[in-house]
Amino acid sequence: MRPLYEWITTISAWLIPFMIVFIPLYAAFKKVPVYETFIEGAKDGFGTAINIIPHLVGMMVAISMFRASGAMDMMASLIRPLFDGLGIPSEVLPLGLLRPLTGAGSLAFTTELIKTYGPDSMIGRIASTIQGSTDTTLYVLTVYFGAVGIRRSKYALKVGLFSDLVGFFAAIVICLLVFE
Amino acid sequence: MVNYIWLFFIAVSFIAAIANGRMEALTEAAFEGAKSGVTVSFGLISVMVFWLGLMRIGEDAGLLRKIAVLLQPAIRFLFPEVPKGHPALGYIMSNMSANILGLGNAATPMGIKAMQELQKLNPDKETASAAMCTLLALNTSSITLVPTTLIAIRMTYSSAHPAEIVGTTLAATLIATAAAILADRWYRTRDKHKPPKWTDTHPSKHWADAKPQAPPGSAAGGQGKGEAVV
Numbered sequence: 527m528r529p530l531y532e533w534i535t536t537i538s539a540w541l542i543p544f545m546i547v548f549i550p551l552y553a554a555f556k557k558v559p560v561y562e563t564f565i566e567g568a569k570d571g572f573g574t575a576i577n578i579i580p581h582l583v584g585m586m587v588a589i590s591m592f593r594a595s596g597a598m599d600m601m602a603s604l605i606r607p608l609f610d611g612l613g614i615p616s617e618v619l620p621l622g623l624l625r626p627l628t629g630a631g632s633l634a635f636t637t638e639l640i641k642t643y644g645p646d647s648m649i650g651r652i653a654s655t656i657q658g659s660t661d662t663t664l665y666v667l668t669v670y671f672g673a674v675g676i677r678r679s680k681y682a683l684k685v686g687l688f689s690d691l692v693g694f695f696a697a698i699v700i701c702l703l704v705f706e
Numbered sequence: 707m708v709n710y711i712w713l714f715f716i717a718v719s720f721i722a723a724i725a726n727g728r729m730e731a732l733t734e735a736a737f738e739g740a741k742s743g744v745t746v747s748f749g750l751i752s753v754m755v756f757w758l759g760l761m762r763i764g765e766d767a768g769l770l771r772k773i774a775v776l777l778q779p780a781i782r783f784l785f786p787e788v789p790k791g792h793p794a795l796g797y798i799m800s801n802m803s804a805n806i807l808g809l810g811n812a813a814t815p816m817g818i819k820a821m822q823e824l825q826k827l828n829p830d831k832e833t834a835s836a837a838m839c840t841l842l843a844l845n846t847s848s849i850t851l852v853p854t855t856l857i858a859i860r861m862t863y864s865s866a867h868p869a870e871i872v873g874t875t876l877a878a879t880l881i882a883t884a885a886a887i888l889a890d891r892w893y894r895t896r897d898k899h900k901p902p903k904w905t906d907t908h909p910s911k912h913w914a915d916a917k918p919q920a921p922p923g924s925a926a927g928g929q930g931k932g933e934a935v936v
Contacts, residue, residue: 534873541872542852549760553767560763567762571755574811575747583743588715590739594731597722626846628708634739637746637859645865654860654871658853659878663846664707670842671834673818674825678833681893685839686846688889693847693882700874 531704578630585634593638614698615649621656622694626687629662651705655697660690749862750855757854761807773806774799784844784887785837787827794823798841805848817845836897840890847886849879 550560592598598620606616617639624632636657643649663686671679723732764770777799788794797820804813820841828835834842853875860868 534877535870536873537876538867538870538873541876542869545852546760549764549767549769552769553763556767558763558766563763563766564759566759567765568755568759570762570811571753571758572751574758575750575754578750579744579747582747583740584712586743586746587736587739588712588719590735590742591719591723591732592715594735594738595719595721595723595728596726597718600722624711628711631708631711633855633859634743636856637742640859640863641742645860645863646867646870650860650865651871651874654853654856655874655878658850658856658871658875660882661846661848666846667842669814670817670821670845671838674821674838676825676832676834676838679842680834680839682834682839682842685843685886685889685893689843689847689882689886692885693878696881697874697878700877704874705870 534700534704581630582634582637585628585630586637589631589634589638593642613702615652617643617649618652618656618698621653622691625656625660625694626663626690629665632657632662648701648705652698652701655701656694659697660693663687663690746859746862750858753854753858753861757808757852761809764807765812770800770803770807773803777802784840784890787835788824788837792823792827794820794827794837797823801841802844802849805845806851808850808852808854813845813848817841836894839893843886843890844883847879847883849883851876 550564553560553563601620602616605619609616609619621632621635621639624635636653639653640650645651645654663683667679667683667686671682719732723729774796781795781798781802782790785795785798797816801813801816801820804810804816821838824835824837824841825831828838852872856871856875857868860871
């Protein structure tokens with residue numbers, strides 16, 4: 527199994543530099559004016575980041591209050607006995623519940639964990655991996671089926687939630703193995 | 707749903723603050739949280755501006771189409787009932803390739819266009835077809851190559867290696883997607899072999915559902931492919 531973890535670490539180190547070099551080179555080969563195109567696309571980035579502010583402020587206020595009031599610790603100590611034997615940090619468990627329900631809420635929760643325990647702690651790494659590896663199932667279902675007037679979603683919700691659950695535990699196990 | 711979750715956190719915080727005698731800390735935390743929200747969003751600007759610029763280069767170079775071509779066999783396998791050359795397949799491929807590159811803003815409109823095309827093939831306009839459920843499964847588990855938002859947040863809180871979660875995220879997202887595809891396949895075959903249930907108030911709609919979803923011409927081919935998978 528060891529080579530597999532090394533692969534995962536290698537991907538982390540190489541993927542982004544590879545894309546930064548490969549994409550412009552490929553585009554130049556296709557006669558795309560790379561720098562002008564970059565500037566054109568980059569303009570959208572500002573708006574994308576700014577549009578998140580209201581969502582993130584709203585959710586960060588709620589989560590930050592939740593932690594400061596002591597409610598988060600109470601909740602964690604309630605769940606702890608269930609997962610302590612497995613070596614899973616119980617702090618990340620509420621994230622598993624939150625992730626399929628609200629994108630901004632789980633992002634705020636992840637941020638709070640990163641802020642409290644540090645981005646390079648095991649909790650910070652696991653939370654980052656969970657947040658990055660699945661999408662907000664409920665939101666995707668509402669938007670996609672709502673757009674075409676589907677009222678009965680059959681088994682779609684179950685499939686989405688099942689994959690969230692698998693992704694959640696996969697993220698924990700992979701992080702525990704790779705970052706041990 | 708979001709309304710309830712938000713309210714839940716705020717209301718429970720208030721009660722817990724009373725129980726723990728932390729009312730002053732609560733006020734501080736509310737404003738501290740608002741500040742963090744802005745700090746994190748501003749931290750996103752650098753990564754988003756850079757990444758969307760890079761991705762525009764990729765788009766203009768036809769990289770999305772290139773990925774779409776690579777995905778073609780997988781998509782034919784996942785959507786056996788959609789006739790070859792149907793516009794839905796093109797939109798599904800664009801949706802998937804935009805998702806892989808982390809272009810959520812481009813992926814959603816493509817996904818909705820794909821849904822609209824699949825709706826044209828759907829005999830019951832209010833019940834999701836098998837193909838629609840598959841498309842949804844792919845989007846809820848969404849494979850993403852680079853989790854840009856998380857890298858930005860980790861940078862904001864001064865991580866020594868902001869990108870060290872790229873590999874673990876990719877591995878977890880692949881497993882989640884595999885689980886989604888397997889579950890989707892399982893439900894598809896179950897629906898195909900099981901007679902329709904009569905408990906619903908609209909039994910006729912269930913009959914429509916049990917029939918092949920594709921137009922008559924392509925139905926045979928689609929069915930055959932679906933069976934071969936089991």
